[in-house]
Amino acid sequence: HKFNTFLKIHAPCFRLDPLLLSVAVYLLVHLTGKPMWSALWFFMFVPAIWIRVSKNKSKVCVVTYMDKAIDSIWCILGQAFFLTVIGIVIFGYFNGSCNFTLMLPLSLLYAGLGIAITGIITDFKLMVYTPLIAFSVAIYMLVSMTTNTVVADWWNLLFGVSFLMMMVIPGHLLNHKIKEPC
Template sequence: MEEKKLNEKESLELITQMIRQSRKNIGTGSGNRFLLYGYLAVVLAVVVFALVRTTGSSMWASAWFLMFAPFIYTTVYDRKHRPTVITYTDRMIDETWKVIGTLFVITVLTMMILGYALGSVNFGLMMPLALIYCGIGTSITGLVIKDSVLAYLPLFGLVFAIYMLMTLPALQHVPATWHLYFGISFLIMMVIPGHNLNAKYHK
């Protein structure tokens, strides 16, 4: 069977169609997915901040592990509701978030192992790292589907991550306000871009 060679116009049309299909797939799923993670982070930020501030115990910060719950839910959902057409762009986005998810698992396991070996573990470092991981993943997704809000707005959310990394060495414990900063970052990185993505899809 002879392969058909595409001219420049046909190649551009094919690329445009692939991006359009990926935008459609993301609009029907991942736009809401950004909102799922974003709103959960905002709610947890307020709840954890209030509990830590009122009780004085940083143990309430362990509630952030609930952020893994949407990952389990979306994994099961994806297996049951896969798009009829999966483009190379879709696969690229999926693989990007698999790498991000793997980074989370490796980071948590490494902290636990080193914490056990050293006799103590400080998960405070997990907050800025989580912001960096999610910010990069969201920006890459935006670049792939050519959505400027999704691509560049998350970078502003990384300001708090930089602040945390710069001040962490001088702190003996994580301030309660960090939880609010974390929630604000997710509001910038995921909630606003998620609503914008859904609005574009509905149009």
């Protein structure tokens, strides 16, 4: 089955921690009125880094073209995340204010592209189309930011729901599909 190798390597990406993190960030920002709690979003990357570092590469006997393509796509998108954070820090330093609000819509765009491309490569249509929800939310956020609309703390919840629709639900359905006989 064509999803076997993909899931062995990528299944941990379909997790609920960003949704739980969105609720925690929302509550902390909303209840304290301090946007500094948004820095907790960086914890979203801890499980992915841990999985990547602790993964024993010698256990994978065969690396298919699909594996290599998907790994390359997510590597590039990971670099885009990293460079965006670095860019925000550098420009924030020179402007005297470091604002990571832009990371919410950009993260939805980056992750949405990765999921959609992964869906195309694996021929799993749900992963091709569910990122459209995240793209719509990201466009709403970006348009709101450019029209000087107030960035609301509930955007954290909107991000979490978008992430759930784009990654978690398709990921669980894909995991279920892999268990079906060919």
